[in-house]
Amino acid sequence: MRAEDLPEISERAGRLYRDAIVIDTHNDLATKMLDEGYDPAVRHSPSEGHTDVPRLIESGITAQVLAAWVDAPYAQRGAGAAFERALAYTDAIHALIDACPDALRFAATGADIRRAKADGVVAILIGVEGGHAIEDSLDHLRELKRRGACYLTLTWNNGNHWAGSSIGSGATRTAGLTPFGRQVIAELNRLGMLVDVSHTSSETLADVLAASEAPVIASHSSARPLAHHPRNLSDEELRAIAARGGVICVNFYSRFIEVRMRDAMDAAEARAEAEPAGTAAQRSARLEALLARIPPTPLSILIDHIDHIARVAGIDHVGLGSDFDGIRLTPASLDDVTAYPRIAQALLDRGYSDDDVRKVLGANVLRLIDTVVTAIPR
Numbered sequence: 001m002r003a004e005d006l007p008e009i010s011e012r013a014g015r016l017y018r019d020a021i022v023i024d025t026h027n028d029l030a031t032k033m034l035d036e037g038y039d040p041a042v043r044h045s046p047s048e049g050h051t052d053v054p055r056l057i058e059s060g061i062t063a064q065v066l067a068a069w070v071d072a073p074y075a076q077r078g079a080g081a082a083f084e085r086a087l088a089y090t091d092a093i094h095a096l097i098d099a100c101p102d103a104l105r106f107a108a109t110g111a112d113i114r115r116a117k118a119d120g121v122v123a124i125l126i127g128v129e130g131g132h133a134i135e136d137s138l139d140h141l142r143e144l145k146r147r148g149a150c151y152l153t154l155t156w157n158n159g160n161h162w163a164g165s166s167i168g169s170g171a172t173r174t175a176g177l178t179p180f181g182r183q184v185i186a187e188l189n190r191l192g193m194l195v196d197v198s199h200t201s202s203e204t205l206a207d208v209l210a211a212s213e214a215p216v217i218a219s220h221s222s223a224r225p226l227a228h229h230p231r232n233l234s235d236e237e238l239r240a241i242a243a244r245g246g247v248i249c250v251n252f253y254s255r256f257i258e259v260r261m262r263d264a265m266d267a268a269e270a271r272a273e274a275e276p277a278g279t280a281a282q283r284s285a286r287l288e289a290l291l292a293r294i295p296p297t298p299l300s301i302l303i304d305h306i307d308h309i310a311r312v313a314g315i316d317h318v319g320l321g322s323d324f325d326g327i328r329l330t331p332a333s334l335d336d337v338t339a340y341p342r343i344a345q346a347l348l349d350r351g352y353s354d355d356d357v358r359k360v361l362g363a364n365v366l367r368l369i370d371t372v373v374t375a376i377p378r
């Protein structure tokens with residue numbers, strides 16, 4: 001998108017945004033660092049990556065949760081592999097923070113987030129994604145808390161021995177919590193960590209809401225009635241999470257939030273696969289070329305998801321969980337982490353009050369963190 005096409009940010013929206021607590025609850029920058037050798041210290045173009053330290057500073061964001069994502073195959077690589085992968089992530093995220101003391105600061109609690117805002121640095125939190133990371137060990141879960149994890153996403157696209165996934169890839173179970181799964185929830189409650197229900201099956205979500213004493217987060221999920229995808233949540237689920245005090249943070253992925261884009265991406269992937277095979281890089285380039293021809297999802301569609309969740313679950317129960325750097329295509333004018341002010345502008349344009357915009361930008365998530373997340377035990 002050319003700069004002159006970008007929506008103007010009004011003085012009101014700019015001021016509101018600068019003063020607000022802005023929190024994004026899911027970003028995969030750390031995966032690009034570990035898997036691609038991506039250097040987060042230098043500025044990249046949006047096509048190279050959605051996030052880096054210069055653009056985090058420019059974004060004015062208060063707090064960013066970086067995901068420590070354990071890919072599904074680690075569950076099959078023998079004892080220690082999945083847990084060690086999670087630790088490699090927490091180490092890499094702490095090393096990034098330590099390398100940028102003037103710009104970034106580790107945060108565990110809501111108080112840490114407020115202090116970072118007051119001091120003009122970006123608070124970085126850690127969320128562990130994929131319950132297989134704990135290898136069925138509550139000791140491992142406790143260690144992740146000590147390393148700074150504020151939430152555990154119970155499943156990824158793969159389920160595990162104790163919780164089911166919405167996708168169930170690798171023929172892993174998609175059903176609800178086992179008795180050990182309920183022990184994991186109890187331990188998360190006891191440790192002062194958020195239970196993250198993004199990626200879980202409906203059965204697991206229902207079991208979690210029955211088992212958890214604390215409100216839960218959906219760190220990067222959108223509204224299923226607007227776009228049918230298993231990663232999105234039904235109205236019944238949105239209401240149930242809200243009724244227990246939880247917050248649903250919308251995922252920006254065009255494929256999840258717009259059916260036209262989901263179908264176009266499915267077709268592009270099928271075409272890229274059907275052509276004579278080349279190297280992985282050639283297949284990837286073919287797919288990129290096909291995807292580049294699809295008109296982007298309008299920003300208004302993402303705002304529709306925020307609006308829907310606010311109406312169904314309540315304005316106190318919606319937040320932002322972009323999934324930047326874990327997603328291929330984003331809505332128009334939401335090219336990277338510097339784009340959050342456009343969400344504030346778009347919500348004001350729809351008639352949201354300043355107070356309601358602040359809730360969506362981060363006040364709701366901050367309330368949830370204040371309610372649930374405790375300092376790291378010494």
Ligand SMILES: [Zn+2]
Pocket residue numbers: 129199220326
């Ligand atoms: Zn995810």
